Amino acid sequence: MSPRIGLDLPAVIRAATEIADTHGIESLTLASLAKKLNIRTPSLYNHVDGLPGLRNKLAAHGLELLYEKLTLAAVGRSGDEAIRAFADTYLEFARAHPGVYELTLGAPGPDAAEVAETGKKLVDLLMRLMESYGLTHLQSIHVIRGLRSVLHGFASLEQRGGFGLPIDLDVSYRLLVDTFVAGIPAVRNGKITVEEQGEQ
Amino acid sequence: MSPRIGLDLPAVIRAATEIADTHGIESLTLASLAKKLNIRTPSLYNHVDGLPGLRNKLAAHGLELLYEKLTLAAVGRSGDEAIRAFADTYLEFARAHPGVYELTLGAPGPDAAEVAETGKKLVDLLMRLMESYGLTHLQSIHVIRGLRSVLHGFASLEQRGGFGLPIDLDVSYRLLVDTFVAGIPAVRNGKITVEEQGEQ
DNA sequence: TGCAAAAACTAATATTATTAGTTATTATAT
DNA sequence: ATATAATAACTAATAATATTAGTTTTTGCA
Numbered sequence: 001m002s003p004r005i006g007l008d009l010p011a012v013i014r015a016a017t018e019i020a021d022t023h024g025i026e027s028l029t030l031a032s033l034a035k036k037l038n039i040r041t042p043s044l045y046n047h048v049d050g051l052p053g054l055r056n057k058l059a060a061h062g063l064e065l066l067y068e069k070l071t072l073a074a075v076g077r078s079g080d081e082a083i084r085a086f087a088d089t090y091l092e093f094a095r096a097h098p099g100v101y102e103l104t105l106g107a108p109g110p111d112a113a114e115v116a117e118t119g120k121k122l123v124d125l126l127m128r129l130m131e132s133y134g135l136t137h138l139q140s141i142h143v144i145r146g147l148r149s150v151l152h153g154f155a156s157l158e159q160r161g162g163f164g165l166p167i168d169l170d171v172s173y174r175l176l177v178d179t180f181v182a183g184i185p186a187v188r189n190g191k192i193t194v195e196e197q198g199e200q
Numbered sequence: 201m202s203p204r205i206g207l208d209l210p211a212v213i214r215a216a217t218e219i220a221d222t223h224g225i226e227s228l229t230l231a232s233l234a235k236k237l238n239i240r241t242p243s244l245y246n247h248v249d250g251l252p253g254l255r256n257k258l259a260a261h262g263l264e265l266l267y268e269k270l271t272l273a274a275v276g277r278s279g280d281e282a283i284r285a286f287a288d289t290y291l292e293f294a295r296a297h298p299g300v301y302e303l304t305l306g307a308p309g310p311d312a313a314e315v316a317e318t319g320k321k322l323v324d325l326l327m328r329l330m331e332s333y334g335l336t337h338l339q340s341i342h343v344i345r346g347l348r349s350v351l352h353g354f355a356s357l358e359q360r361g362g363f364g365l366p367i368d369l370d371v372s373y374r375l376l377v378d379t380f381v382a383g384i385p386a387v388r389n390g391k392i393t394v395e396e397q398g399e400q
Numbered sequence: 401t402g403c404a405a406a407a408a409c410t411a412a413t414a415t416t417a418t419t420a421g422t423t424a425t426t427a428t429a430t
Numbered sequence: 431a432t433a434t435a436a437t438a439a440c441t442a443a444t445a446a447t448a449t450t451a452g453t454t455t456t457t458g459c460a
Contacts, residue, residue, distance in 0.1 A: 007438080024307075031416060039439070041417075046438050051417065105360050107224075119364075141367055145354075146376035148362070153353020154345075160305050162348070164319075167341055171394060176346035178392045183379030192378045194371055207407080231447060239408070241448075246407050251448065 007037060012047045013061055016054060020099025028099065030054070049110050056109030062100035063118040066093050071125060079132040080181050086129065087151055087177045094155035101155065133184050139194050143187060150180050207237060212247045213261055216254060220299025228299065230254070249310050256309030262300035263318040266293050271325060279332040280381050286329065287351055287377045294355035301355065333384050339394050343387060350380050 015036045020028045030051055034041040048054045073089040074082045094101040108115065123144060130140040154173055157163060163172070186192045215236050220228045230251055234241040248254045273289035274282045294301040308315065323344060330340040354373055357363060363372070386392045 029416065030418090040441080042419080042441085043439055045418080105357070105362065107360070138367070141365060142372045142375045145357075145363055145369075145372040146379060149353035149357055149376055150346075150350060151353070152357055152362075153349035153351070156356055157305070157345075157349055157352055160307070162305065162319075162352075163345055164316075165341060167338070169345075172342045172345040175342045175387065175392055175394060176349055179346060179380060179383030179386065182386055182392065183382055186379065186382055187375065192375060192382065194375055229447065230449090240410080242410085242450080243408055245449080 007039065007047070009047050009057075012037065012044070012054075013057060016058055017062075017097070017100055020058060020103065021097050022099075025055075025099045025102055028055070028058075052109040053111065055103050055106060056111045056115065058100055059103040059106060059109070060111065060114040060118065062097060063104045063115055063122070065097075066090075066101075066104065067118050067122050067125070069093055070122065074125065074129060078129070082129050082132075083147070083181055084177060086126075087147075087173070090151045091155055091158075091173060094159065098159050102159070105152070133188055135184075135188055136194075139187055142194050143184060147180060150176055207239065207247070209247050209257075212237065212244070212254075213257060216258055217262075217297070217300055220258060220303065221297050222299075225255075225299045225302055228255070228258075252309040253311065255303050255306060256311045256315065258300055259303040259306060259309070260311065260314040260318065262297060263304045263315055263322070265297075266290070266301075266304065267318050267322050267325070269293055270322065274325065274329060278329070282329050282332075283347070283381055284377060286326075287347075287373070290351045291355055291358075291373060294359065298359050302359070305352070333388055335384075335388055336394075339387055342394050343384060347380060350376055 012033070016028055016033050019032055019036065023032075030041050030044050033054070034044055037044075044054070048057060069089050069092075070086055073085040077085055104115075126144045126147065127140060130143060133140075133143075135143060154176060158169060163169060183192065187194065212233070216228055216233050219232055219236065223232075230241050230244050233254070234244055237244075244254070248257060269289050269292075270286055273285040277285055304315075326344045326347065327340060330343060333340075333343075335343060354376060358369060363369060383392065387394065
């Protein structure tokens with residue numbers, strides 16, 4: 001009956017991550033988390049701002065981790081090679097952390113600033129990876145949006161079991177990424193155009 | 201106090217759709233739906249198999265509607281033009297029905313057969329749209345997976361507010377779709393390869 | 401007109417999130 | 431070393447939701 005001590009935020013996040021990634025984010029409740037930590041549900045409020053706060057902390061932590069991995073993957077590479085490494089690492093993360101990945105893109109919670117910040121850093125990283133291609137700033141923005149769509153779309157559909165057939169998913173992913181990468185020069189040389197809008 | 205009558209499944213689905221699309225799927229509860237319909241929560245069980253059953257019915261109905269719109273968009277067109285029309289209609293649907301769209305890709309519920317069936321029809325439709333390109337069956341499967349990733353990825357990120365900058369989203373979408381479409385010939389002529397796997 | 405089926409209802413239970421108020425433990429400061 | 435302040439656990443209570451069981455009302459048909 002010893003009152004438990006020494007529970008800190010990282011331990012809470014670690015336990016929550018495990019629940020979210022192994023049983024799905026709908027199974028991550030304050031009740032299930034408290035049970036896993038051998039404390040009572042209300043005690044969690046000492047560490048986290050309710051369920052929305054918990055999810056947000058998980059999202060922030062997960063996005064930071066993803067950013068680190070992506071940075072590491074891109075360091076020392078450029079051009080197509082860098083983007084392919086980025087893409088592989090992205091999917092790897094989504095597969096290793098399905099729950100956290102989903103939370104990463106969820107509705108902004110209490111503490112949304114941190115998530116937004118890391119999101120911005122991630123876009124900056126992509127912006128740097130675009131430099132090799134000699135695109136306009138505006139073109140880069142559109143291309144980055146496209147790339148994010150590609151990566152997230154595949155990861156999300158795969159996670160939800162959207163791809164039924166027993167055909168190698170890694171091959172599909174490589175084909176998708178290669179196709180997109182191959183299209184970037186077409187944006188550069190005007191075969192695929194981005195008419196300038198007013199708002200810059 | 202007259203006990204209400206004449207409530208049928210379509211009316212239930214209509215009301216649920218409205219809640220899901222205007223307030224988000226997390227706001228679609230049996231309680232909120234019952235209130236909208238002026239009945240008590242348990243009465244909903246006469247029409248629907250609990251909350252999972254409701255969500256599934258919504259998903260099935262929504263996917264059927266999407267399939268119809270996509271079929272209509274593709275009729276009389278082929279090749280790039282057909283795919284672009286398909287893509288535009290897809291995004292249009294996701295924007296008009298954000299809640300239902302999200303449910304469409306959710307976890308398979310009680311009645312998952314109908315959703316799976318329509319999903320198969322949708323892939324068949326795409327398979328027909330691929331015919332113009334002269335691809336292998338296997339190549340077509342990979343390309344379709346890619347196209348679905350592209351469309352879903354953009355729709356999903358847009359819905360979650362993932363694109364922050366005040367730059368025209370329709371332009372980004374067109375660029376993304378065009379880039380992908382432009383890549384299909386590269387698959388055809390072997391510049392982007394799909395090594396054959398064992399499992400057919 | 402009566403009867404069977406459908407669809408509403410009330411009542412009750414379990415789960416979850418959350419708030420308020422309390423107690424115990426830890427760390428600090430005298 | 432001891433008193434005190436802060437931290438983090440706890441219990442108790444409330445509200446919202448989903449769900450089941452059992453009942454009543456209404457409808458449509460025989």
